[in-house]
Amino acid sequence: MPELPERKWTMVVNLDTCTGCNACVVACHAENNVPIVSEEEVVRGRAMHWIRIERYWEGEWPDVKARYIPVMCQQCERAPCEPVCPVYATLHSQRENLNLQVYNRCVGTRYCQNNDPYKVRFFNFFDPNFEGLLKEQLNPDVTVRSAGVMEKCTFCVQRIRRSEEQALVADRPLRDGEVVPACVQACPTSALVFGDLKDPESEATRLVRGNQRKFRLLEELGAEPQVYYLQSGHSAVNE
């Protein structure tokens, strides 16, 4: 295999245009074979959605506002969940700056979830139940996780791999926008942008560089998350 270039995959989330439509959530379920848990399990706090839209209420009636924040694995450069895993089931890909999750290494100590400040890791409390024909919809590129295994957003690493291989076969560099995780692909308002921060020309770099609106979640913890959020902007209309 030829040497693949260093990357810094990042996601930029424009909170101004996230409409909370859940297209990303369903896209992620479809792409990554994330099981849907039953009503009883949701009540017990075991719902699984690798990407979720957190809705926060602000203010009191009648000046109420609802804010949407899509939260997925932040792919931290210094991820707190990584060192605590005793079996290297979660580990860092230095080349791509990805927080990898190796399902078949996981024994399910669930330490990573405790040490995950963003709470984006999901544990399979039971075996996933794809009833009847629903098994046919499973994406063969992604493992179906068994009970007792931790899972989380991978930035659709299977798509990254496929695109890199395609570029390698064509003997050309990977183009910006060629790797599109399922959530980014689906997002109607294009609130999600995916790209390589090592590429100075990429859309993601352009959005992040010098942007006054950008912030990262719990930046003070020093985990160096690789998901950038852009705050809501302001219109010219005087309020």
Add this chain to the structure above:
Amino acid sequence: METTHDVPIWRRPPPEDTELSHQLEHERRQHLLLDPRYPLDIDGGVLKPMYRHTWRFWLVTALLAGLVLLFGAIWTTQMILGLGITGLNRPVMWALYIVNFVYFIGIGHAGTFISAALRVLKIEWRRPISRAAETLTVFALIAAAMFPVVHVGRAWKAYWLLPIPTQREIWPSYHSPLIWDFTAIFTYLTCSILFAYIGLLPDLAMARDHTIGWRHRLYEVLALGWRGTEREWANQETALNVFSYAIIPVMFSVHTIVSWDFAMAVQPGWHSTVFGPYFVIGALFSGAGAVIMALVLIRKAMHLEYFLRDEHFDGMGKFLLLLSLTWAYFYFNDYLVPWYGQEPVEKVLHQLLATGSAAPLWFLMIFCNVVLPWTTLWSRRVRTSIPAIFTISVLIQVGMYLERYIIIPVTLGRNEFPYSWGVYLPNWPESLITVGAFALIGLLYVLFSRIFPMIPVWEVYEGQVLQGLRRIGRALVPTKAEPGD
């Protein structure tokens, strides 16, 4: 009183002076080591109860064994169906199993502390209780070591945490506190078993010499040919001394490392530098209480009133009070700093404990761990009253269990994202497994007590030989000879 050293103490005539005679009577009642008996009587006092199998014994054994089998059945079900049968949920990924783990490791601390530390400090009253304490350590550690395996999602893969070369060609990650934990506990368990076993050797030989049949053959093998030569005694003494010194730092390390499972995490309420010593003291506190409970139970069940006297419960009670004071000091430390810092999530946690849904647990814990020991244990009458000290010890277990419960599932329910908070309620599978783990310790203890001498005869005998009373003026003063020096 004139003493002649070549006359064995039990052959000496009682003093003629009535006052001295009363004082001697008093001292004998009080102190085991000043109340010597014929070696055969002592041997018999320890060995005879091992043969007693009343219907009570069988009932207790059957009950405990039933609970242990239930443990196994539920665990099997859990492995087949998944951890979903417990009450675990998304933010609260660690709950009762880890509470049990920490609690039982804590229990495992007292045995060694009493045995090793008191031995190093040459505190003589420890002699008859060291076996009971060491045994508790070993069994509690076995129960504790089980829980990480019960806890993990894929228990059949738990051996992947062991640093053994396999076809997987992946070594466990030494970045993970869990592996430090494993290392520390494994070391401690090995040391504890060896320490207990070395101390057991002369008694096994004694039992071998007094028994026939399967017991004789068992003791013959286990005694490793102990004959009681000078050289053997000297070697045993050296080994015990080395272990006593070496095992103390190991013991401190174990619960410190257990605390690092939490303190190393970014979870608010866990990320605290005081956790190490605080956990060690907490472990000793609950452990000492557990030892008292064990002593009360074997004293009652095996009629060991001769060996286990007020002085032991008095000493352990003082020890308990001291630990309660120290524990409170560290607990205060653990609260004051975050409270002063007013970090939002820490504040939420404090509110949760002070006035929120966890307040009943928190106040019950403070009552059991602080209020109760502080108001009662200063009194010798309470310390030497068996029902009172037993009740207090049980409540301290409750308090310390609650403390671990508050640290683990209650704290995990709060984090930086209110969206992902959670409330944990134990479900029946993990509750029954917890009961089963207590039953397992009980069962092992009951079976052990019928096979191995629960009182270290040689230690008692040695103490009685070394300890004496010397008359100075009108008073009898306990004296002690130093062996070997």
Add this chain to the structure above:
Amino acid sequence: MTAQRISRRDFLRISAAGAALSVLTGCQNPRRWVTLEPFVSPPEQQLAGVPTWYASTCRQCPAGCGIVARIMNGRAVKIEGNPAHPLNRGKLCARGQAGLQVLYNPDRLQGPVRQEGRGSRQFQPLSWDDALLSLVSKLQAAGDKVVFWLGSTISGHLYDLFQRFASAINAPDPLVFDLYTAFNGYPTLIQANQGQLPAYELGQADVVFSFGADFLGAWLSSTRYGIEFGEFRNQSLGKRGYLVQFEPRMSATGAKADRWLPLRPGAEGLVAQAIARLIADQGAGPTDRVERARALAADVDVGSIAEASGISAEELGRLAQIFAQYDRPLAIPGVPLAGKDQAAGIIAAVQVLNLIAGVAGQPGGQELPPAAPGLLLKRPAISSMERVRQVIDQMAGGQVGALVVYGANPAYELPDQAGFAGALAKVPFVVSSTPIIDETAVLADLILPDRTYLESWGYTVVTPGFGEMIVSSQQPVVGPVFDNRSLADVLLAVSREIPLAAGGLPWADEVAFLKESLGQLAGSEDPERFQADFQQHGGWWQKTAPALEAPETSPEKARPLSPINFLGDEQEYPYYLHLFMPTLLSDGRGASQPWLQGSPDTNTTISWQTWVEISPVTAKRLGVKQGDIVRVTSPAGELEAPVYLYPALRPDTIAIPLGQGHTDFGRYAQNRGSNPIHLLDVEAGGAGWVTPRVRITPTGKRAALATFENQVGVTEGFINEAFPGR
């Protein structure tokens, strides 16, 4: 028909070959050095581990988005938006993606079934031959008294066939009615816009006033409006559009609005009229706008509207100024349920604002699509509620001999008060073609399960096309999962046996008919080649000059609106009822798909359930807490559901989502939640149904809400625990 017939397999082959060459969906073979060739290549030209993409059209709502389905080893594993499709430009909403679970639903029927005794749920399988024979004999017996009840997501060619069949046997024109279109006010919008659904192009607007239109939720085309909204917020030169939303309950659109104004339910039209009046009176903004405002604005009293709507006069004045001042303002009329009896008036009042602004009929404003191209291309004409009521009356009067239901579920979608179930009992023969047994199928005699849209042929004339003429193509992306026949083939087969119909439907099969219909589009192009391109790229489209004619200005627009009628006495029923369509389940057709059931609703994060939204203010007054089960009673019906405390809701209003309460429709939908549609009443003679007032009674029971967010954490936690004083 002279052209050589192309079989389904040939079509797939052509499409596959085309797709393999095309870069549009990124489908080159990525692993040339490790290509695994199976011994026998399956018919779909699949190679193990190599995905193939097929373009088609989404049928989860009537919008007509282009999709591409990713096929691995003959199985559809992912649906994405078709990047070449001009309507949705590669994007796709949650419902569109969940289409896989329509295809692979575990509760799909595997062949035709007959029900002995309606409602018995005892379904006996029978062969297709027997089923068709039975259908033929029953239809023959019914003569011209056959009613075709169709859903709005029907493919154009199938609608065409139904129409032809109906006219051949002299039956009335098919009825097109489903809750999605009815609830979203399609009939009224179409009526107000010269028979067309308008497009509101937010993309370049400065200011958008939305009068209860949840266009980011489940209104018209949520995907396209999502794209428009993204552009609206990120316009060139850093311009960011300003959105004002008027609605009693904060929808997803309201949450994204810069200004959310909770007006009294049904006051949308009044507010629009007040704003028009204020533009005329204040005289702010360009003179032409002020002049138009003076000509068009109704004579209303702003003060009394302020009182009636709950929006202060100052606020209205400010809004009027904003609307008049900026270059590109746009007003969007939602059709909130409360306004149904005056929906036309409300839409007209909002339309006036666009006329004043000068954006009606303009690109980048309110735009009307051009007429559908090609004579033979059909798009379903949405029926009015009056027609629905007529048909129900006919059914009840025994004037209907057979009812054929396709793509609709009237037994679930109509309020009890409409009397559909009772009327149905009078129809001698009912046939449904639902792939999953639904509420209507349970009342049917024969069920001929159609292939799902991912296994079928078709086309959709996309309206509105947002400035383009679009005919979106539909083709099977996988082979049929079960031995189910396409309904078009069933119709053609049946028509051969009915002498009257045989002449009207001379085609051998569905593909032949479709080819002939689409041949209209080919123009000078080779029809074979056109067909291949059409299927491969997902349709046919061309930029058109947008229809420039402004919506008609009728004198009605200048007439002040009267207050909205609500059913029920104000004393007895103190609360307004606001029903809304949730983004995921929409009108209930999503309920059979676990991805849509199990994904959290955006604002409440509830999945799998029906809930009643109550303002915390009202809840305090009623003494109910989150999770308490309350009984909601309207003059027409009642339901019980747990309370969710919704901070962004008027205290005088309660809101309930549609979508649950199925008594059938597969294991994921069945016996779950309640259907609030039964709280509504159908008013005799009105344009639709009327909204009732309701009362709430606590039942004393509690239920665990299946929220994804932690309820302690978000609704109580930080506020109550961290800041108990607040």
